[in-house]
Amino acid sequence: MKRHLLLPLALVAAALPAFAQQIPVVEKMLPNGFKLLLVERHEEPRIAGGWVAHVGSANERPGITGIAHLFEHMMFKGTPTLGTKDAKRDLEIIAEQEHIRDGMRAEEARMRDAWRRGELEDVSRPESKTERWKELEADFKKLIDEQRGLLVKNEFDRIYTTAGASGMNAFTTEDMTGYFINVPANKLELWAWMESERLLRPVFREFYAERDVVFEERRMRTESTPLGKFAEQFNSMFWQAHPYHWPVIGWPSDIPAISKKQADEFYALYYQPQNITIILVGDFKADEAEAMVRRYFGRIPKGTQPAPDVGTLEPPQLAEKRMDAEAETNPQVDVLWHTVGFGHKDSYPLDVLQQLLSTRTGRLYKGLVLGREVATDTSAQQNSQKWGGAFDISGEAKDGKTPADVEAAIYEELEKLKAEPVPAEELQKVKNQFAAAEYRKLSANMPIFQQVLFNEGLGGWREVNEGGPKIQAVTAEDVQRVVKKYFTKENRAVATYNRKAGTGAKDEDPDLVGLSAEQKPVVRRIAESLKGETDAAKLKEAAGKMEAQAATGDPKKQQLQKLILKKVRQRIAELEKK
Amino acid sequence: MNMNPRILSLAAALVALLPVFAADIPDRPEKLSFPPLTFEPPSAAQHRVPLKAGPVAYVVPDRTLPLVNLSILVRTGNYLDPQGREGVAEFTGYLLTRGGTKSKTAEELEERLAFLAAGLGSGVGDDQGSVNLNLLSKDLPEGLAILREVLTAPRFQQDKLELYRQQSLQGMKQRNDDSTAIEGREKEMLAYGTNFWACRYTTQKSVASITADDLRAFHQRWFHPANFVVAVSGDFDRADMVAKLEALFADWPSKGEVPPPVPTDIAMAEPGVYMVDKDVNQGRVSVLLPGVHRDDPDMPAVMVMNDILGGGGFTSRIMNRVRSDEGLAYGAGSAFPAGVHYPLAFQAGFASKSGTVAYATSIVLEEMNRISSAPVSDQELDTAKRSFIDTFPENFNTKGKVAGLFAREEFTGRYAKKPDHFATWRGRIEAVTKEDVQRVARKHLHPEKAVILIVGQKEEILKGNTSHPVELKQLASGRLTELPLRDPLTMEPMPKEKAEK
The missing domain is CATH 3.30.830.10 (Metalloenzyme, LuxS/M16 peptidase-like)
Known part of the structure; x- marks a missing residue:
C-alpha cells in the first residue's frame, strides 16, 4: 500500500498548486458498533458503496486456512428471501446436507488415517474414497438436486444488475475482507437493503459447490502458474510464526475440509457490527445517507464479545x-x-x-x-x-x-x-x-x-x-x-x-547459462559431436587429460572446461548404461 | 476459533425479535421505490475541435484536479510490418518516448520527466499507435515542448534499442511458461489463421534485424498530424488549450503517408477439438466460432444474447451452471467482441481441473444450444437490458474517459458514419426482443461447428471423470488434433520429442 494525500509542506509548496486536497471523510458511529465513513462527491450520478470486515486469513488457524476467503464467496449466496422459492424447505435441506456431510467427514478422517499409514497416496483422488463415503455422496447429490429445484440462482447478483449496479465484487487479504459495488445515485436505498440483509441473515447455501470453486481458484492462481506455487512456499518460509505464514487461499488439505459449521462460527465471531466499517463515496447528501444507513444497518444486533486480535508476533529472524x-x-x-x-x-x-x-x-x-x-x-x-x-x-x-x-x-x-x-x-x-x-x-x-x-x-x-x-x-x-x-x-x-531443464527454447541448455556468446556455440558443437562417439574407453582417456589441463589452465576458461568435462562424463555414463 | 456457543444462540434470539422494530422495512427489494434518475450523455460535437494543423482534437476541461492528460491516437500498427520484419512497429512505438530526442539524451529526458512527476509513454499495437502525456498543469508548457520534440525529432538512441532488443528476446523465452499465454496465442491462430497478420509474432531473427534507421523510417512514415486524433482533458482553459495544440502540431518537419486499410483476410480453423499438451493441473478451454462486426445492425441483439448466455457474470447461464451449480471453474463465460475492421471471433471459456474439462465443455455447448432452441425468459431479457442501459453513465464518469471515448469514435470512423451512436444506443438496446435474441443465437451459435482449444495435461484430460462420462472427441465434429508447442524464438511448431527433451 502506498500512502495517500498530501498537505504541501514548505519543501514542496512551490512545486505544487496551493489547493492540494484532502479526502473529506465524515465519520459516524452507529449504536450497534458499525463505523460509517461518507465521502460526498457529485462528479458522476453514481455511488461506490461497500464495507470492510476487519478479518482476513491472519485470523485463521491451521486446519481451516482459507476460511476467510471461502466465507467471502458465501456472502453472495442470499438470504431467507433472496435465492430460494421455499425458505423453510431450503433450510431443512441445508440441515440434512450437514448431517450427511458429518458422516462423510467421519469417512474422510478414516481416509486420512490410511494416508498416514501409507495405504493411500492421495486422499483427494476418487479411487481413495471409501464405499461408505461414496454412498453418502450419492445421498448428498439427491439433496442437491432437490435444492436446485427451489433455488433462484444468484438472485442477489441479479437484483443488483437489474437495478443498474455494476462491478460487484469482494476480496480477501491477510488482514481484511472487502465488499463493494457501484450503484446509480437513486438506488442508495436498494444498496442499504441488500447489504444490511446479507449481514443480518445470510444463508450459506451451495456451500460445498462453492468450496470446489475456491479450489479451482487455487489451481488457477497458484498451482497452474509458473511461479505461483513457489511464491507460496517462499512466503511461507519467510513468515515463520505469524499467520501470514499460510496462503490467503488456504492450504490444499484445508479447503476441502472446511465445514459449514465452521463458516457459521466464523461469521458469528468476525462479522459483528463492531468489526465492520461501512463506506460510501459518491453522489448523495451525507445526512440523508447517514439516516438511510442507520435505518437499515441499525437492525443488526451488536455482538457480545469483540473479535480477538492476532496475538502472535513474528520473532526476530536469526539467520538468512x-x-x-x-x-x-x-x-x-x-x-x-x-x-x-x-x-x-x-x-x-x-x-x-x-x-x-x-x-x-x-x-x-x-x-x-x-x-x-x-x-x-x-x-x-x-x-x-x-x-x-x-x-x-x-x-x-x-x-x-x-x-x-x-x-x-x-x-x-x-x-x-x-x-x-x-x-x-x-x-x-x-x-x-x-x-x-x-x-x-x-x-x-x-x-x-x-x-x-x-x-x-x-x-x-x-x-x-x-x-x-x-x-x-x-x-x-x-x-x-x-x-x-x-x-x-x-x-x-x-x-x-x-x-527447469527442458522447458526453454531449443538452445536453452541450462548448463550454458553464464557462458559468453563465444563460448556457447563451442559447447553446443562438442555436445553434438559427443552423441556420435560410442567408444567409452577413448572418452575416459580424453576426460583424464582434460582434468589435468583444467588444474593448470586460465581461470577465465575454467567454467568452459568444467562444462565440457561434464558433457564428456555424461556421455560415458550413457554408454556404460547401455 | 474458540467459539462460545452462547453467542450464536443469543444472536439467533435477537434475530427472532427483529420484525418488531424493523416492520417498516420490506422483505423483498421489489417493494422499494426509487426517485427517477435521468442521464444524458455528453455530446461529441460540443468537444470536437478540427485543428488547422491537421488532427481532430477532443478538448474537455476539468478544473477539479491540477492535472492534464493528453493522448494522441496514431493511424499505424503492427499490421504494417512486412513479413519477417515483425517488431519494427512495436520497437518504434516503445522507443519513441524512451530513446531520447534531438536535444536531450534518453537519460536526460527521463530524469527531467521523473522530476516533474510527469508520465510520458508511447506504444504501437495491432491497429493503432498512441502517445500519452500526463502531468501537473503547472508544467504544461514544458511538457508540451518535450512532447513536440519527441514527436518530431526522436533520437532512437542505439543503446536503448539494444536494451529493448535484449528485453524483448528474454520476454520471448517465457512464451511457453504460462498456459494462459499459450492459450491466448493458439486461440488467435485458430480463430483467424496462422497466416493472418495479427497471428505473426516477433522472432529472434526478426528482432535481431531491427536497426535504428528502421525505427526512424517507420516513425517518419506514419507519425504525422494527418494520422493523429487527440484527446485532452484536465486543468486548462479550452481556447488556450486549442492554441497550444495548434502550435504543437504546426509546421511538421516530415511529410507522412496515410496507411493502407487493415487487412481482413481471416480464416477460422476446421471445426474440432485442438489440444496443446502442457503439464498444469487445470485445463484451459476456449470454444470459438465466427463472430460479428461492430457495425452489424444485430449488434445490440448479439450483446443482449451474449449477456444472458455468458457475458453477464453471475447472472449468465454459463456461469450459473459451470461455476455455481457444479463448482467446476472459478470463472466461466462468453464474449462477442465487436470487431472494428473485421468480425472478431465469438469465444466461450473457463479453466477446470483435468478430470472435469470435458464435462464442463459439454455444459457450455449445451447452453449454446439451449439459447438457440428456446426463448429466454422475460426476467433474463430485462436483467441483460438494464445492465447495459443503467450502467451507461459509467462510460462518461471522468472527463478523461469522455475525451478518450470520443477520440476513439473519431479514430475508428464511427463518428463520421454515425455521430448519434451514444445518443441512440440505449434505445437500440431497449428495442431488443426475445425473438431477436433467439434469432441471433440461431444465426451465430452452432456448437457443431465450434473450434475448441484445450491447453493442459492431455492424458489426464482425455481420461475424463467417471461420474460424468463425456467423450471430448464427440463434442465438436469428432475431430481431435494435437497442436505442438511452438519454439519460443522462432514460433515454428516443435516436434514433441524436442519439446520434451
Whole structure:
C-alpha cells in the first residue's frame, strides 16, 4: 500500500498548486458498533458503496486456512428471501446436507488415517474414497438436486444488475475482507437493503459447490502458474510464526475440509457490527445517507464479545533463509526483508526507499539494468500490512548472467545507500512523484472508495490524509537509517529461480547459462559431436587429460572446461548404461 | 476459533425479535421505490475541435484536479510490418518516448520527466499507435515542448534499442511458461489463421534485424498530424488549450503517408477439438466460432444474447451452471467482441481441473444450444437490458474517459458514419426482443461447428471423470488434433520429442 494525500509542506509548496486536497471523510458511529465513513462527491450520478470486515486469513488457524476467503464467496449466496422459492424447505435441506456431510467427514478422517499409514497416496483422488463415503455422496447429490429445484440462482447478483449496479465484487487479504459495488445515485436505498440483509441473515447455501470453486481458484492462481506455487512456499518460509505464514487461499488439505459449521462460527465471531466499517463515496447528501444507513444497518444486533486480535508476533529472524527453485521461468531472484507494518514511523522512509529504487530512473534500473548490465528488469516494494511488513526486491537476470549476479548487485546498491545519504535532488524527485500521485488517485468514486477502504482495513482511514505529509517530511538521514536497520543478511530471505531443464527454447541448455556468446556455440558443437562417439574407453582417456589441463589452465576458461568435462562424463555414463 | 456457543444462540434470539422494530422495512427489494434518475450523455460535437494543423482534437476541461492528460491516437500498427520484419512497429512505438530526442539524451529526458512527476509513454499495437502525456498543469508548457520534440525529432538512441532488443528476446523465452499465454496465442491462430497478420509474432531473427534507421523510417512514415486524433482533458482553459495544440502540431518537419486499410483476410480453423499438451493441473478451454462486426445492425441483439448466455457474470447461464451449480471453474463465460475492421471471433471459456474439462465443455455447448432452441425468459431479457442501459453513465464518469471515448469514435470512423451512436444506443438496446435474441443465437451459435482449444495435461484430460462420462472427441465434429508447442524464438511448431527433451 502506498500512502495517500498530501498537505504541501514548505519543501514542496512551490512545486505544487496551493489547493492540494484532502479526502473529506465524515465519520459516524452507529449504536450497534458499525463505523460509517461518507465521502460526498457529485462528479458522476453514481455511488461506490461497500464495507470492510476487519478479518482476513491472519485470523485463521491451521486446519481451516482459507476460511476467510471461502466465507467471502458465501456472502453472495442470499438470504431467507433472496435465492430460494421455499425458505423453510431450503433450510431443512441445508440441515440434512450437514448431517450427511458429518458422516462423510467421519469417512474422510478414516481416509486420512490410511494416508498416514501409507495405504493411500492421495486422499483427494476418487479411487481413495471409501464405499461408505461414496454412498453418502450419492445421498448428498439427491439433496442437491432437490435444492436446485427451489433455488433462484444468484438472485442477489441479479437484483443488483437489474437495478443498474455494476462491478460487484469482494476480496480477501491477510488482514481484511472487502465488499463493494457501484450503484446509480437513486438506488442508495436498494444498496442499504441488500447489504444490511446479507449481514443480518445470510444463508450459506451451495456451500460445498462453492468450496470446489475456491479450489479451482487455487489451481488457477497458484498451482497452474509458473511461479505461483513457489511464491507460496517462499512466503511461507519467510513468515515463520505469524499467520501470514499460510496462503490467503488456504492450504490444499484445508479447503476441502472446511465445514459449514465452521463458516457459521466464523461469521458469528468476525462479522459483528463492531468489526465492520461501512463506506460510501459518491453522489448523495451525507445526512440523508447517514439516516438511510442507520435505518437499515441499525437492525443488526451488536455482538457480545469483540473479535480477538492476532496475538502472535513474528520473532526476530536469526539467520538468512534461502530457497533455490527450478521453474518454468527466466532466471531471477527475489529477496524479502522483515520490515514494519502499516502506520509504523519507519514505514514512511521505507516507502520513499521503494520509490528511490523503482522506475526507470530509480537506483535498481540504473544500477542493475543500465550500469552493470546484469538484469533486464527489477522491482522494489515496501508492503506494510496490518500486523507486520516486508520489503521485496526482485530482478530478472540478463542472458548470460545468473540470479547470483543480480543478487550481489542488489546488495551493492543497498550498501551505497548505507554509506552515503541520498542527494537532495534525488529525494525531491521521488517526493514530487508521491505528491502528484495523490492527485492521480482522486479521479473517480471507486478509486477513492478503495483507498479509504484499504487504509481502514489496515489500521485506520485517517492515513489517507495523514500519510502524504509524513512522506514529505522524510529526510535523507531517515532513509539511510532504515536501510542500515532492516537490510541485513540475517533479516532476509532469498529465492533464486533457474529455468527447469527442458522447458526453454531449443538452445536453452541450462548448463550454458553464464557462458559468453563465444563460448556457447563451442559447447553446443562438442555436445553434438559427443552423441556420435560410442567408444567409452577413448572418452575416459580424453576426460583424464582434460582434468589435468583444467588444474593448470586460465581461470577465465575454467567454467568452459568444467562444462565440457561434464558433457564428456555424461556421455560415458550413457554408454556404460547401455 | 474458540467459539462460545452462547453467542450464536443469543444472536439467533435477537434475530427472532427483529420484525418488531424493523416492520417498516420490506422483505423483498421489489417493494422499494426509487426517485427517477435521468442521464444524458455528453455530446461529441460540443468537444470536437478540427485543428488547422491537421488532427481532430477532443478538448474537455476539468478544473477539479491540477492535472492534464493528453493522448494522441496514431493511424499505424503492427499490421504494417512486412513479413519477417515483425517488431519494427512495436520497437518504434516503445522507443519513441524512451530513446531520447534531438536535444536531450534518453537519460536526460527521463530524469527531467521523473522530476516533474510527469508520465510520458508511447506504444504501437495491432491497429493503432498512441502517445500519452500526463502531468501537473503547472508544467504544461514544458511538457508540451518535450512532447513536440519527441514527436518530431526522436533520437532512437542505439543503446536503448539494444536494451529493448535484449528485453524483448528474454520476454520471448517465457512464451511457453504460462498456459494462459499459450492459450491466448493458439486461440488467435485458430480463430483467424496462422497466416493472418495479427497471428505473426516477433522472432529472434526478426528482432535481431531491427536497426535504428528502421525505427526512424517507420516513425517518419506514419507519425504525422494527418494520422493523429487527440484527446485532452484536465486543468486548462479550452481556447488556450486549442492554441497550444495548434502550435504543437504546426509546421511538421516530415511529410507522412496515410496507411493502407487493415487487412481482413481471416480464416477460422476446421471445426474440432485442438489440444496443446502442457503439464498444469487445470485445463484451459476456449470454444470459438465466427463472430460479428461492430457495425452489424444485430449488434445490440448479439450483446443482449451474449449477456444472458455468458457475458453477464453471475447472472449468465454459463456461469450459473459451470461455476455455481457444479463448482467446476472459478470463472466461466462468453464474449462477442465487436470487431472494428473485421468480425472478431465469438469465444466461450473457463479453466477446470483435468478430470472435469470435458464435462464442463459439454455444459457450455449445451447452453449454446439451449439459447438457440428456446426463448429466454422475460426476467433474463430485462436483467441483460438494464445492465447495459443503467450502467451507461459509467462510460462518461471522468472527463478523461469522455475525451478518450470520443477520440476513439473519431479514430475508428464511427463518428463520421454515425455521430448519434451514444445518443441512440440505449434505445437500440431497449428495442431488443426475445425473438431477436433467439434469432441471433440461431444465426451465430452452432456448437457443431465450434473450434475448441484445450491447453493442459492431455492424458489426464482425455481420461475424463467417471461420474460424468463425456467423450471430448464427440463434442465438436469428432475431430481431435494435437497442436505442438511452438519454439519460443522462432514460433515454428516443435516436434514433441524436442519439446520434451
